[in-house]
Amino acid sequence: MVDRDRLHALLARERAAFEARNPRSEDAYAQAAHLFGKVPMTWMNKTAAGFPLYLAHARGATVTDLDGHEYTDFCLGDTAAMAGHSPSPVTRAVHERFITSGGACAMLPTTDATWVGAELTRRFGVSEWSFALTATDANRWAIRLLRALTGRPKILFNSYCYHGSVDESLIVLEAGRPQSRAGNVGAPVDVTLTSRVAEYNDLDGLERELAHGDVAAVVMEPALTNIGIVLPEPGYLAGVRELTRRYGTYLVNDETHTFSAGPGGATGAWGLEPDVVTIGKAIGGGIPAAAYGLSAEIASTVGTIEDLDLVDMGGVGGTLAGNALSVAATRATLEHVLTDAAFATMSALASRFADGVQRVIDAHGLPWSVSRLGARVEYRFAAPAPRTGTGSAAAADADLEDYLHVFLANRGILLTPFHNMALMSPVTTEEQVDHHEQVFAEAVAQLRA
Template sequence: MIDRDRLAHLHERELASFASRNPKSAAAYAAATHLFGKVPMTWMNKKAGGFPLYLAGARGNRVTDIDGHEYIDFALGDTGAMAGHSPQAVVDAIGRRIYEQGGLTTMLPTEDAEWVGAELTRRFGVDRWSFSLTATDANRWAIRLVRALTDRPKILFHSYCYHGSVDESLIVVGPDGEGMSRPGNVGAPVDVTQTSRVAEFNDLEGLERQLAHEDVAAVLIEPALTNIGIVLPDPGYHEAVRELTRKYGTLLIIDETHTFSAGPGGATKAWGLDPDIVVIGKAIGGGIPSGAYGLSAEIADRVLGRTDLDLVDMGGVGGTLAGSPLSVAAMRATLEHVLTDDAFDGMIATATLFTEGMQAILDELELPWAINQLGARAEYRFVKPYPRTGTEAHEAADEGIEDFLHLYLANRGILLTPFHNMALMSPDTSAADVEAHLAVFQSAVRELLNR
């Protein structure tokens, strides 16, 4: 349905508008000569406009750039700011730690940590928690623990999953149905098939085929794929995964870093899942670097009962700044006062308005695109029906349309997640914000279709 010449023409128009609107951001980017890739972190180069917008400030679900433009922010730091930007309860907790109590990092525990652990147990069900600064680190440390417990070398993933920059996870299903390195993988220490196995999401036959080798320490999965669109599980899929892991003596790790959007206890609680280990990060710190992994009591006791494992020095589990007083104070404030059970009710209701509004536009314009919702987040894909596997979702990507829509929206004061078409609702996101997005999106698509 898309006239590619028209798409190219409209994209060029939006590029010119973006450059005209943002001279200060353009100048700042041009002057960045001491940064690798010209940005503080290379992912910031994922930009549709030729240069990134430079931040002046952010509060709630609003971002302001250095050219003075305000944006409704549906990206929210790609989940890191799901609580909203600088939520007051978190700012207050950080302020108390900095100005009143002191001790940003000390290698000493605080009483807040036990509160956070108890709250995470209430939400996710697993019994014992340890903290990190990122979910990537939490995943790495969980992987080390399950390998030690099972004496098995491999971890199984879903194709096109997202677990941060964990080396083992950069594996996809190849044309022959077996694992291969994900294209673009940088500096792999070894061939990823030496450390990992892979199956497509929703493919129980493929999963069992890989587990039957009996060399998999754990299956590490997102309950729904989230970085390649939102790929939802088929009915009964997770129950069957749990049954297969037990059949083959394999542990189950669930990474809730993005699927936390499903509810206050993520998909684990919302869908009644039964993992051995849960990993979470980003959002629970309200913008302060934070992550955690939780173990079932059985797994925790097995690990602590091993006298040959060094968990307090050089065992490869932990980091000097992990569980710091600042990080833990931010986690407590976020969980206690911001991302509460009631807040999730409102966020999910707002995401439902977003999804229903988008579906109405797609239906009205007879677009062969689809949208999925996972609690407080929603994402559309340029194919219909919505993909069931990571590979199908990857093949449905259309960078040309995606860049045009991102640029069109940004030029009219709306930000989506730059890596894909994900919109996330914070406690501050309103129905009016959703309506603003729907109006601009509909205008963009009508122009694209010349209607």
């Protein structure tokens, strides 16, 4: 229902306007000759407009670029800044730890870590926690522990899942056959040697793979996110838990993105019972932080295996993991910012955002849909919303996505660059949400004219 010629003309117009209004960002990008890909990390080249905006400063739910333009930030660091940019309790805790007390990386534990472990247990249920700096490492280290515990070699993932850059997770189903995800850079081995894959919401497919008896753990997001939000069908997650127990396989819930579902992520919101929980990004309030939590049974059993080196060079851990600065930031975030009350506010704002998008879709009779996961909202170019990762990937439309992203950016609104995701922070306002509806409606109206 989209005129492709009109879409391409509008996209070219918006890109030209973006270039004209952002000369300082464009120049900064041109001068970055000694950065691989001209950016600090190559994924920063995922931009709808040809070059990235450069950050000047950010506070709360607002970002300002080098050219002085202010943006409502619904990206929020792809959840890393879900607490808002530089929330006051976190900046105070970081100042106290780094400036006043000192000792950010002294390789000594702090009592903040004890508090954080207890709070994560309250929220997610599993009882013993260890720290990392990224969710990728939290997932990687949990996988190693579970392989050691079971003696089984393979890990099962959902097709088009997202667990950071964990090698084993870059597996998808194509025409019903497992294979490496397109673009997988320098895979150390054929991913089918380390992993199995099943579609999300497909219990029959999951059981077929578990029946091989070689799967140490199912690592999954309770709802798929980075391929677009894919929500569980009734009974699906209960079925996953029953099947993993029946086949002697551990269940890992990666809550890094699904933390948006509530104070205890989807695990807490939906009463789930995983054996392991991994989480990163948002818990540090903008400071790199991550964690993985183990059931008491796993923690006690792993501790009895004599030939595992959990202290030195056994492949689990890192010098900066659990550093005093990251843990102090995590405590401040959980204790004072991403609280139970804050999540109620964030979820209400997300509902308002979703309702606004749906009004625009309905007004134009578009075959699009809106999915919401607590404080996280996404609009999809399919109706009904996709029920599997593969279906979600097939519903993507790169040109249409780019048009909406650059149109919004030219009018002071940022979405997550990888997809049409909007995230609410504790300080996002109703006015910012309503402004998005207004600009989104204008973008669609011009497309449909």
